[in-house]
Amino acid sequence: MGERKGTYAVTQTALRRWVQFTYETANRHGLTSMHARSILLVLSVSMTVWGADALQPGWNLLPDSAKPGMRCQSTLTVDPQASRVYLLGGDVRTALAGQERRSGVSADLWCWSIAGGGWKQVGTGAHPSPRMNHAACWDTQRRGLWVFGGSYDAGMLGDLWFYDTATDAWSDRQATEVRPDAREGHILVRDDRLDRLILVGGLTSLTDKRAVNDVWAWSCASGGWKRLDATNQGPGPRYQAGAWHDSANRRLLSGGGFTSGGEATMNAMWALDLKQITWSAYAAPFHESPALTLTPISGNRLLALAGNSERIQEAQGAWKQRALITLPPRQFHAACSDANNRVWVYGGTTKGLTDPCVPAGLWVRENP
16 A cells, blocks of 8 residues: 555544543643643644544545535546545435435536545536436546536536646637547546547437447647547447446457446446457456446555445456445445545435435545
């Protein structure tokens, strides 16, 4: 596991020990209990209320992390340079008189500080239209967030936007005639070596549930889309597949998802070689979930999360299933991993899209 950075919280055990230490120290120096309480009051004001070193192995619900509210089909992206997590858009729900109601599709962008905790809404100027089931990825060179497509109540979106953290501003980058079709449930990653975005698959029609498996590249430097023809068929058309960009080996790993017509895919993973644009079968069968997330964890392993279990791919390639003990079961959630291979999760539904959302809150998985 990498080096820990930032300020950290005080656990209940540590706090009890600190209180005991303060009173014992005050007693040794002839101070009263009132003096000790004053010292503790000053310290409590200056302490950070959350931090990574206070996490227990496994899943942790972070305090005061429910501000963005209940939602599903949003995106969660990590900024590894500034230790922040960005939550964008989604299908937002509210609870009124014990009943969950749909508020509509959102365009809000929230930023969570990994070091100090707390949500802050950013990018509130001109911004992308409300969307859900879109795709986003981080650009370490430009220190910002790329977002493509998605859907809203009236149809599909096919626009490309960039959020610049330096200026806290969005810009519309879609200006070329040759472009991918509007879509939702697709994959978007950044190929750092060639300074480009890679867009794969998705759903291009809501009426007949038509999925595609095309591959497109966007030049981050000069702009413009170019279709890349894969040398083989690969997994075939699908949408809402779990994906992870293995930047060290310049490949995209994906699995799960829906095929055309809305049927779940076979339980197989595929790898797309970004150098040759060639698909190959990867690892053993692992999951048949249509709405899973795929993130790296410690020990060069992968974590597939969906439903009521998490599946971990061990070094030898086999998947091991474990029941979720703390994290409530969910699908159609958002997830990402940070530089320390901690997995961050927000939102989702208890099962399908017509089922209720899970309670609002940001969860993080500390490596056991």
